[in-house]
Amino acid sequence: MKFPILIALPLIFSLFLSGCVGKHLDGNRVNDQVNVFGVQFLSDVDHREINGIKAVEEPCLRGYERSFDALDITIGYGFDKKTRKITTRNPATSLFGINPGVAFREGKQKVLQAGFVEFAPPFTFRSNGYTLKFLVDDKDVIFGLTLESLD
Amino acid sequence: MKKFVLIAAAAILSILPAGQASAAHGTSPNGLEIPIEKAAIKFAADVKDGGYKIVATEELKKWLDEGKKVTIISSLPASDDKEFGTLPAAINGAMPKTEKELTQSDKANLLKVAGPDKEKTIVVYCGFVACRRSHIGAKILVENGFLNVYRYPAGITGWQEMGYTVSK
Numbered sequence: 001m002k003f004p005i006l007i008a009l010p011l012i013f014s015l016f017l018s019g020c021v022g023k024h025l026d027g028n029r030v031n032d033q034v035n036v037f038g039v040q041f042l043s044d045v046d047h048r049e050i051n052g053i054k055a056v057e058e059p060c061l062r063g064y065e066r067s068f069d070a071l072d073i074t075i076g077y078g079f080d081k082k083t084r085k086i087t088t089r090n091p092a093t094s095l096f097g098i099n100p101g102v103a104f105r106e107g108k109q110k111v112l113q114a115g116f117v118e119f120a121p122p123f124t125f126r127s128n129g130y131t132l133k134f135l136v137d138d139k140d141v142i143f144g145l146t147l148e149s150l151d
Numbered sequence: 152m153k154k155f156v157l158i159a160a161a162a163i164l165s166i167l168p169a170g171q172a173s174a175a176h177g178t179s180p181n182g183l184e185i186p187i188e189k190a191a192i193k194f195a196a197d198v199k200d201g202g203y204k205i206v207a208t209e210e211l212k213k214w215l216d217e218g219k220k221v222t223i224i225s226s227l228p229a230s231d232d233k234e235f236g237t238l239p240a241a242i243n244g245a246m247p248k249t250e251k252e253l254t255q256s257d258k259a260n261l262l263k264v265a266g267p268d269k270e271k272t273i274v275v276y277c278g279f280v281a282c283r284r285s286h287i288g289a290k291i292l293v294e295n296g297f298l299n300v301y302r303y304p305a306g307i308t309g310w311q312e313m314g315y316t317v318s319k
Contacts (some may be wrong), residue, residue, distance in 0.1 A: 058248070061231055061278045061308075065248070072251075089251065120229075123256060135247075138255045146252075150230070 030130065033114065034147070036086055036093040039075055041130075041147060044082050047075055072100075076148070084151070089144035095132065104140045126150075190281040194304060197283065201290040203300040206274060208309045215239060219272070224264060226277045226284040227307070235307050236317030238276065246277070246284040246291075253287060261288055262295055269296050276303035276310075 031040045037050050047066060048055050050073075055066035063078040065085070073093065076085025088094075091101040096114045098107045104123075111125050111132055119126035124133045129151065135144035177184045198205060206214075214221055225237050226246040237243075244261040247253050265273060273292060277284035289302040303309075311317060 059279070059281055060248070061227070061235060067249070074248075087252065123254075135252055135254050136256065144252060 030147075033096045034086065036073055036088050036090075036095070037071065039073070039083065039086055041086060042082050042084070042149065044080075046081065047083075072144075078149075078151075084149040085146065086148075087144060087146040089135070095145045095147050098134075098142065098145060100142060100144050102142055104134060104136050104142055107134055107142045107145075186281070193283070194280060197286040197290075198302070201286055201302070202293045203275075203289040203302050206301040206303050208303070208305050208313055208315075211238075211274060211303055212313070212315060222265065222271055222273045224261070224273060224275045224288060225307070226261075226275055226288040231278070231307075233319075236311075236319040238303075238307070238310055239316065239318055241276075241318070244275070244288055246288040248282075248284060250287060258291055261291055265292055265297065270298050272299045272301065273297060274301045274303050276306045278306045279308040280304045280306070282306055 030042075034041055039045075039047060039050075050068050050071060053068045053070045055068055055075075058065050058067065060076065063076065063081075063084065065074055065076045067074045072089040074085075074087040075083055076087075078084040086095070089100050091099050093099065096111060096116075098110050108122075111134075114127070116125035116127045116132060118124075119131055120133075123136055124131055126132075130147060130149050133146045133148070134142045135146070137143050178187050211221075223238050223241040224244040225232050225241045226244055227235075228245050229243050232241075232243055242264050244264040246257060246261065273289075275285045275289040275292070277288075285302045285304070285306065289300050292300045305312070307317065
């Protein structure tokens with residue numbers, strides 16, 4: 001009985017070191033902060049229609065994107081068909097508690113509190129394996145946000 | 152039974168070339184005429200709207216081989232440039248995929264990398280023909296008084312498809 005434990009413990013430890021276990025847990029934590037018509041980050045749910053709005057699909061270098069123009073959202077999928085990018089310009093949605101329409105200063109404060117660090121200043125922030133980019137207008141108001149996987 | 156197998160094999164072999172021939176006609180030997188049409192229609196509308204010129208892969212390669220002075224701007228995100236590489240000596244002026252996501256910061260960065268000389272030849276590219284980042288970038292340059300702006304439609308995908316060198 002001791003033998004399997006001796007094998008299992010280093011295996012679990014190495015999974016933590018490689019980030020496999022940590023990233024999975026982190027993905028779940030991210031989705032608690034995603035409020036975009038039920039779309040989940042790193043999920044394999046195939047959204048072709050949301051609230052009766054049909055998507056327009058476009059190719060991209062890392063997979064494909066589906067735009068729901070009437071909802072002001074875009075979902076990016078990787079070649080593995082998992083959501084790797086969510087863009088919203090819809091004030092009724094939020095990412096990490098930040099709605100489109102809030103001041104950049106307020107959004108920055110919230111994103112730093114959520115554990116992000118500045119990545120490509122001033123508008124892009126990074127956390128474990130993903131970035132959050134603010135789309136900011138000339139009045140310093142966030143009119144959109146993009147959450148994207150770095151993988 | 153043996154005879155039947157031989158006849159069946161001969162029949163299948165005689166059908167295969169005919170089938171391949173019917174699948175091979177069209178713009179690309181791989182088919183996909185509808186996405187090509189979709190991209191072509193959008194491309195034509197964008198070029199008309201953008202007011203810039205276009206340059207094809209072989210022509211751009213010729214320019215570079217001849218040593219023509221060209222400023223090449225990749226309008227892909229910097230992370231894509233890092234992963235897929237860039238055309239020789241390209242600088243990054245990332246643009247969004249749609250006008251709706253364009254920010255003042257994107258515009259300011261593009262104009263900064265384009266520099267003050269409004270008469271130089273500038274080529275803007277992105278991922279492939281259907282990618283509109285290069286249209287958005289080239290249009291901004293034209294609107295800001297740049298006189299020799301070209302869009303390179305095939306982008307990094309076309310460049311790599313031709314086997315030309317990319318910088319990483």
